[in-house]
Amino acid sequence: MATEVMLQFVDTAQAYPAKRAAELRAEDFHEIAHRYALPDGEEQAGRCSQCGVPYCSVHCPLQNHIPDWLRLTAEGRLREAYEISNATSTMPEICGRICPQDRLCEGNCVIEAAGHGAVTIGAVEKFITDTAWDNGWVEPLVPGRARGQSVGIIGAGPAGLSAAEYMRLLGYEVHVYDRHDRAGGLLTYGIPGFKLEKPVVMRRIERLAAGGIVFHQDFEVGRDASLDELRRRHDAVLIATGVYKPRAIDVAGTDRTGVVAALDYLTASNRKGFGDSVPDYDDGRLDAAGKNVVVIGGGDTAMDCVRTAIRQGAASVKCLYRRDRANMPGSQREVANAEEEGVEFVWLAAPASLDGSGEGAVDTVRATRMRLGAADSSGRRAPERDPGGDFTLAADLVIKALGFDPEDLPVLFGATGLGITRWGTVRTDVKTMMTNLDGVFAAGDIVRGASLVVWAIRDARDVSERMHAWLKVKAASGRQAA
Numbered sequence: 001m002a003t004e005v006m007l008q009f010v011d012t013a014q015a016y017p018a019k020r021a022a023e024l025r026a027e028d029f030h031e032i033a034h035r036y037a038l039p040d041g042e043e044q045a046g047r048c049s050q051c052g053v054p055y056c057s058v059h060c061p062l063q064n065h066i067p068d069w070l071r072l073t074a075e076g077r078l079r080e081a082y083e084i085s086n087a088t089s090t091m092p093e094i095c096g097r098i099c100p101q102d103r104l105c106e107g108n109c110v111i112e113a114a115g116h117g118a119v120t121i122g123a124v125e126k127f128i129t130d131t132a133w134d135n136g137w138v139e140p141l142v143p144g145r146a147r148g149q150s151v152g153i154i155g156a157g158p159a160g161l162s163a164a165e166y167m168r169l170l171g172y173e174v175h176v177y178d179r180h181d182r183a184g185g186l187l188t189y190g191i192p193g194f195k196l197e198k199p200v201v202m203r204r205i206e207r208l209a210a211g212g213i214v215f216h217q218d219f220e221v222g223r224d225a226s227l228d229e230l231r232r233r234h235d236a237v238l239i240a241t242g243v244y245k246p247r248a249i250d251v252a253g254t255d256r257t258g259v260v261a262a263l264d265y266l267t268a269s270n271r272k273g274f275g276d277s278v279p280d281y282d283d284g285r286l287d288a289a290g291k292n293v294v295v296i297g298g299g300d301t302a303m304d305c306v307r308t309a310i311r312q313g314a315a316s317v318k319c320l321y322r323r324d325r326a327n328m329p330g331s332q333r334e335v336a337n338a339e340e341e342g343v344e345f346v347w348l349a350a351p352a353s354l355d356g357s358g359e360g361a362v363d364t365v366r367a368t369r370m371r372l373g374a375a376d377s378s379g380r381r382a383p384e385r386d387p388g389g390d391f392t393l394a395a396d397l398v399i400k401a402l403g404f405d406p407e408d409l410p411v412l413f414g415a416t417g418l419g420i421t422r423w424g425t426v427r428t429d430v431k432t433m434m435t436n437l438d439g440v441f442a443a444g445d446i447v448r449g450a451s452l453v454v455w456a457i458r459d460a461r462d463v464s465e466r467m468h469a470w471l472k473v474k475a476a477s478g479r480q481a482a
């Protein structure tokens with residue numbers, strides 16, 4: 001037993017990999033911290049107390065075997081650590097980088113609760129999987145014995161990609177359809193490089209393509225094929241299209257030049273990172289350089305926008321959020337990173353109008369002070385207007401980052417029979433994960449609403465099991481009928 005390398009949380013202080021200086025990282029789109037050097041990663045893993053009931057794993061959506069791979073890491077058995085971490089996740093190095101660990105595994109680590117600071121689980125996960133890639137331990141995707149059945153997956157985000165991997169391993173022919181020119185969904189075009197460098201995503205996609213998964217990029221279901229056509233082409237179909245309808249701000253002036261949607265802004269920035277020509281960026285419309293930027297919202301998307309604007313060389317960047325710091329949905333770590341980089345948060349404030357001269361471009365945000373009232377049905381204290389007064393902020397670029405709702409899929413897909421919930425998400429049976437259309441399954445944000453990458457991967461794991469069970473019955477009944 002390895003007790004002598006474990007339980008080191010009293011003698012070894014918690015240490016995340018060092019972040020680059022804020023002034024330096026604000027100048028590029030590289031990740032802000034590199035991974036551990038070898039002895040540091042092993043030493044940090046050795047802080048784990050090997051709990052009998054590991055709350056870290058309980059609160060990891062993938063139920064990763066965290067204490068096991070921490071122990072193997074501390075013992076220097078990195079390849080085995082990687083194999084165990086890889087067994088429950090299709091993208092451990094991506095989760096290690098972008099999961100909000102403070103709300104998931106690390107936030108529930110017992111030594112955090114004991115006041116010693118959590119084991120740095122995410123950073124260790126990134127360390128072991130990046131080491132595996134460097135050393136060639138990441139095996140190619142080898143498809144299972146061909147079953148003679150095919151699956152069509154709509155959406156190449158983490159849910160679609162993970163399901164594609166699981167179904168290919170089981171021996172299905174897998175086709176992934178995505179309306180973007182590159183696969184990856186929000187991993188590619190939403191989340192900025194300073195949180196997740198793009199080669200990390202691209203190498204995963206290349207591995208899937210090399211394993212025989214067929215990608216149909218620039219293929220929009222609803223435009224290039226209807227859902228029914230895909231149902232005829234494949235034995236089963238998975239809808240994993242994410243949620244993309246931006247929530248509106250109900251104030252005057254949102255149609256002014258200089259008021260833009262968060263995802264348009266982030267996508268343009270990510271495309272520039274790939275070296276693409278992006279007319280709306282190249283003409284300055286989606287470029288924050290030299291501008292006073294106001295981002296409206298307090299979630300992950302807003303955090304990514306403010307930090308992107310800093311890197312583009314904005315003159316000032318302010319984030320306007322109607323609740324306070326403690327009640328914001330975005331990760332506290334991201335707020336701290338943003339503050340270090342020069343973002344100013346204006347808490348308890350909501351826009352009242354987006355003003356400019358005549359019908360011209362926006363130049364000012366008029367804002368209202370807010371205060372927190374009684375808790376609403378979700379238990380969060382609802383913001384209400386504080387008669388304390390209005391104020392104004394200079395703004396040449398206003399970015400709306402209030403979150404996303406599902407698009408109208410039945411209309412978009414030409415499938416009016418597809419069942420949806422009152423929130424517009426696709427309705428699935430809790431046990432089978434199938435929609436009301438035979439052989440059509442759904443997973444990821446389009447079922448949950450805007451969520452997290454790690455939940456998309458978990459849903460993909462679950463839905464793959466259900467699709468496989470359903471397809472086996474279909475194949476057996478086909479044989480009987482023959």
Ligand code: FAD
Nearest residue numbers: 155157158159178179185186221241242444445451452453
């Ligand atoms: P998506 O990643 O949205 O992928 C859906 C795919 O479907 C897209 O590629 C889209 O092009 C395609 N598609 C849609 N409609 C069609 C159609 N009609 N035909 C063909 N293809 C279609 N989560 C975290 O865990 N950590 C973070 O730090 C984090 N940061 C985020 C930052 C931003 C800016 C945003 C917007 C989200 C962030 N999230 C984060 C959330 C996370 O990205 C999502 O929960 C996750 O990507 C959902 O995965 P998905 O596969 O369901 O959908």
Ligand code: SF4
Nearest residue numbers: 060095099104105122
């Ligand atoms: Fe933590 Fe996310 Fe990794 Fe689970 S997948 S161990 S929640 S970082």
Ligand code: SF4
Nearest residue numbers: 048049051056109110
């Ligand atoms: Fe280790 Fe913390 Fe998980 Fe316990 S909760 S097994 S100490 S990482």
